[in-house]
Amino acid sequence: MDNFEEQGKGGEGVSRRGLLGAAITGGAGAALAPLLGNRAAAAVPASSPSAPPASSAAGMTLHVNGQAHWVEIEPRVTLVDALRDHLGMYGTKKGCDHGQCGACTVLINGVRVNSCLTLAAMHTNEEITTIEGLADGDRLHPVQEAFIEHDGFQCGYCTPGQICSAVGLIHEGHTKTDDQIREGMAGNICRCGxxxxxxxxxxxxxxxx
Amino acid sequence: MNDFSYSRPTTTTEAIQTLLSHPDALYLAGGTNVIDHLKLGVVTPSQLVDIRHLGLDKISTDAQSVTIGAGATNSAAAYHHEIQTHFPALAEAILAGASPQLRNVATTGGNLLQKTRCTYFRDIHSACNKRQPGSGCAALEGFNRSHAILGTSDACIATHPSDMAVALTALEAVIHIQDQSVVRTVPIEAFYVSYGEDPAKENVLKPGDLIVAIEIPRTAWAGHSRYVKARDRSSYEFALASAAVAVDVDAGKIRNCRIALGGVATKPWRAHAAEAALVGQSATPVAFRAAAEAELASAKAQKENGFKIELCKRVMVKALQEAAEMRRA
Incomplete structure (x- = not known):
């Protein structure tokens, strides 16, 4: 799991534990993200002159957690990689990278999606919300509060995805019973059980x- | 993932033209299948043409049918009131597939074109006639517990993975396909082709063809339809065997019925033999079992998937019983 953290550019001096804490407390993560985002965006290598122009890195604006971020990325960059490697937002976790585990779940225009199976370039005009954007300042989102109150995690790696998924599930409004919650959260695997x-x-x- | 360019046309004509002038380009809708395959190296397009901005996401209804835009998400279709009420097997089938996150972006058009989950298709180092024609089929002598028992050939035994398409097959949906000049309609049963010599060819789409809508006719039996799915986990898993059935029962006799099977065949499998065995019969477990026996008579087991023959029969019987109960309720 450690190598997932090391993939990120611009994560200097920030420990995995510290980031996880920031992801759960929310406020610190939101403050950290724009700072890292600027540095990470500047670190994207310029595209090779021989590369076909249409497929080389292109500038685009991503709206994440209420802030506009200018990034220069290739079309093949997935949303989870854009968030982590280009914006320095490590709250969103990369698990299976094939849409099977749900660790990378974020909200796009309020709808929960797997950020590993969508390209960042597809979402330039949409509002992306990650775990870092759920809290209102220092006040945690009710779903974050509930996960702490009920100890809804052990190692915590799946937790940002679980919480974003639960926010989406509640917003969808199709769920009432425990069985429906289990079915509605089936897209988020927790290896700790x-x-x-x-x-x-x-x-x-x-x-x- | 190979490098590719990305375009976002705003009209269907523009999208189709782009595909025709770039033969190795692919349409990109929800992306849940295509982006997975890009990462595996199963597809290596030069360009992805984003078709999410063509206004194809509407769901409309009239007295004759419901028409689902190809760009409507699986969630939008599954939770649409008209579909839940009048085509319950379709809503059930969609909700039995994938996860909420995937259904929120995956489209109905894309779902029709879902690729098989065969391990060897997804591993570019394995022989696979579907991915690389002529390379052989590693599944024939390999791990084939999840593979097909109906419609197979010596070239391929991969199953079609969709749940939604199975329900659409039982409901006799019609696919609307646009090319450079016209929109044509193809019944879903004719849309999927039998494997024959070329397992890479799965449907009648020609280069540039764009699925724009799926139309489902209202019938006397569509409202009494069920989807039953057996799988290794209780959720978020592909079918080992599934059945979509719709029945019109009058005074205990089956006037009409439609049955399609999933997880057991190389395409969404319309069970004509079972239907023929049931029409005019009393709606009893004995008749349901006899119909299942008739359909599975031609099943061919591989080394590891013989259990699917009995499993599929039981799934069919359960689905028929549940649908017949709906009629009485």
């Missing part, structure tokens, strides 16, 4: 949302 506490957390968040 914190599922029963995750169901409790989602149930609690549904009540307060």
């Amino acid at each position: 914190a599922y029963s506490n995750i169901v409790d957390a989602v149930k609690k968040a549904m009540k307060v949302s």
Whole structure:
């Protein structure tokens, strides 16, 4: 799992544990992101002159957590890689990278999606919300509160995806029973097996949302 | 992932022209299948043509049918009131597939074109006639527990993975396909082709063809339809065997029925033999079992997937029982 953190550019001096803390507390992560984003964007190598112009890195604006970010990236860069490697937002986790685990779940225009199976270039006019953008300043999102209250995690790697997925699930409004919560959260795998506490957390968040 | 360019046309004509002038370009809709395959190296397009901005995401209804735009997401279709009420097997099938995150972006048009989950198709170092025609089929002598028992050939035994397309086959959907000059309609059963000599050819689409909509006719049986799916996990898994059935029962007799099978065949499998065995019969478990036996008589097991023959029969019987119960309710 460590190598996932090392893939990121511009993560200097920030420990994995510190980032995870920032992801859960939200406020610190949101403050950190734009700072790293600027440095990371500047570090993107210029495209080779021989590369076909249409496929080389192109400048575009991504709207993440209420802020506009200018990035220069190739069309093949997935949203999860843009967030982590180009904007320095490490809250969104890269798990399987094939849409099978849900660790990379983010919200696009309020709808939960796997950020590993979509290209950043597809979302230039849309509002992307990551785990860093859920809290309102120092006040945690009700789903974050509920995950802490019900201990809805163990190692925490799947947690940002679980929380973003739960936010999307509640917004969708199709879920009422415990079985429906389990089915509705089926796209998020937890290797530690914190599922029963995750169901409790989602149930609690549904009540307060 | 290979390098490629990205374009975002705003009209269907422009999108089709781009595909025709760049033969190795691919359409990009939800991307959940294409981007997965890009990472595996299964596809290496020069360009992705984003077709999410063509206004193809509408779902419209009239007295004769429901028409789902090819760009409508799986979630939009599954939770559409008209589809849930009048075509329940379709809503059930969509919700039985993938995860909420995937269904939120995957489109109905893309779902029709989902590629097989055969391990050897997804591994570019393995022999696979579907991915690389003429290279052989590693599944014939390899791990084939999840593979097909109907419609196979010596060249390929891969299953079609879609749940949605199975329900659409039972509901006799019609696919609207646009080319340079016209929109033509193709019944779903004719849309998917049998493998024959070339497993790489899965449907009747020609270069540049764009699926624009899926139309589902209203019938006396569509409202009494069910989708039953058996899989290794209780959720978020492809079918080992599934059945979409729609029945019109009157005074205990089956007046009409439509049955399609998934997870067991090389394409969404219309069960004509089972349908013929049922029409005019009493809606009883004995008749359902006899129909399942009739359909699976031609099944061919591989080394590891013989269990699918009995599993598929039981799934069919369960689906028929549930649909017949709906009629009585």
